[in-house]
Amino acid sequence: DVQxxxxxxxxxxxxxxxxxxxxxxxxxxxxxxxxWFRQNPGREREFVAAIVWSGTVTRYADAVKGRFMIxxxxxxxTVSLQMNGLKAEDTAVYFCASYRYPYLDGSYYxxxxxxxxxxxxxxxxxx
Numbered sequence: 001d002v003q004x005x006x007x008x009x010x011x012x013x014x015x016x017x018x019x020x021x022x023x024x025x026x027x028x029x030x031x032x033x034x035x036w037f038r039q040n041p042g043r044e045r046e047f048v049a050a051i052v053w054s055g056t057v058t059r060y061a062d063a064v065k066g067r068f069m070i071x072x073x074x075x076x077x078t079v080s081l082q083m084n085g086l087k088a089e090d091t092a093v094y095f096c097a098s099y100r101y102p103y104l105d106g107s108y109y110x111x112x113x114x115x116x117x118x119x120x121x122x123x124x125x126x127x
Contacts, residue, residue, distance in 0.1 A: 001025075001026050002024070002025070002026040002027045002116050003024070003025045003026060003027075004022050004023070004024050004027070004096050004097070004098070004116055004117060004118035004119075005022070005023045005024075005025070005118060005119070006020060006021070006022050006094065006095065006096055006118035006119060006120060006121045007020070007021050007023070007121060008020040008021050008121060009093075009094065009121030009122045009123045010122075010123070010124070011124045011125075011126060012086055012123070012124070012125055013086075013125070013126070013127050014086060014087060014088060014125055014126075014127055015085060015086065016086050016125070017082070017083060017084045017085075017086065018083045018086065018123060019080060019081070019082050019083070020036070020080060020081040020083065020094055020096075020121060020123075021078055021079075021080050022034070022036075022078060022079045022080070022081075022096030022118055023076075023077065023078045024077045024078070024098075025077075027077075027098060027116060028077070029053075029072065029074060029077050029078070029079065029098070030053055030074040030077075030102075031053065031102055032053060032098040032099055032100075032101070032102055032115075033050060033051060033052045033053055033098075033099035033101060033102055033103060033104050033108065034050065034051055034070075034072060034079040034096060034097070034098055034099060035047065035048075035049065035050040035051075035096070035097050035098075035099055035108065035114055036048040036049045036050070036070060036079075036081045036094060036095065036096055036097075037094070037095045037096075037097060037111055037114075038090075038092035038093065038094045038095070038123075039092055039093050039095070039120075040091070040092045040093075045095070045111050046061065047061050047108070047109040047110070047111070048060070048061050048064055048068065048081070048094070049061065049064065049068055049069075049070040049081060050070065050099065050104055050108045050109075051070045051071070051072055051079065052102065052103050052104055053074075053102035053103065055071065055072050055074075057103075057104060058070050059104060059108055059109075061109075063089075064083075064090070067083065067084050067085040067086075068081060068082065068083050068084070069081070069082045069084075070082075079096055081094070081096075083123070086123075086125045087125060088125050088126065089125075090123060090125050091123060091124050091125045091126070092122075092123060093120040093121065093122050093123075094120060094121055094122075094123055095117055095118050095119075095120045096117070096118040097111070097114035097115070097116060097117045097118065098114060098115050098116045099113065099114055099115070100113050100114070100115055
């Protein structure tokens, strides 16, 4: 049974930082590229960041580029998202997901090509 357990969400003030973690069981993350998505009520889930199996290539949505950093530790079977300089518009439920390939092709920003999903964690940026 595959599970992606997401943790690290919470409430933070604008300009603050949070680190999200995604721990896998029943799935060897080193065989997959991984991604983070986020979603607000009434809106579609949107791409945030992705990383190839080796961690050597990353991709970011323009809205988070320069503020967020995705990383992974294959020895611990985890993927993380370090979020700095948080803004009110970053408020959302954040999900991690495993991509269909170990590398990132041209479809990495589309949720339909991700296979397994974590349960999501709420990040609230508010003063």
